[in-house]
Amino acid sequence: IWTARPDGGLDYYNKAWFDYTGLTLAQTENWGWGTVLHPDDLQPCIERWTHSFTAGEDYQIEYRFKRGADGVYRWFLGRASARRNEKGEIVQWVGTCTDIDDQKRAQAGLELRVLQRTAELASTNETLRESNEKFHQLADNITDVFWIRSPDMSEVHYVSPAYERIWGRPVESLY
Secondary structure (H helix, E strand, O other), X not given: OEEEOOOOOEEEEOHHHHHHHOOOHHHHOOOHHHXXXXXXXXXXXXXXXXXXXXXXXXXXXXXXXXOOOOOOEEEXXXXXXXXXXXXXXXXXXXXXXXXXXXXXXXXXXXXXXXXXXXXXXXXXHHHXXXXXXXXXXXXHHOOOOOEEEOOOOOOXXXXXXXXHHHHOOOHHHHO
């Protein structure tokens, strides 16, 4: 949990922040917290936070913070809302950083599995298409009549073109 002045300057962090980052209050002041933010997330974070406190809009972002104990980055959901006085003026920002790393990793794992399954299905579909093509090449060129019916014999699924040559009737008449 953290708070900030109306101008966006952070002025309080709870103990969990210091325990996680290993920073002191002095190290965290004046955008010092940026040292534990992942380099790829720093500029978007600054831009979004600056927009929020200048426009008076709620703040929400996903970013990675480095854990002080081992230097590992974990994903967090940052949120803040303005507290306003009776005139509607911002008097303080109250924010939270919630660890969402497990959810992000689980989501990434699911997305990877979806991509893998999609690739497998595409490969299977291609194999089926090729197999179907080969079947039709064989079936359309065979000189004997053959057909494929449903297991209960109620429907004709396929009749070879040789039927027309041998019986002199259109294949469509059987369907």
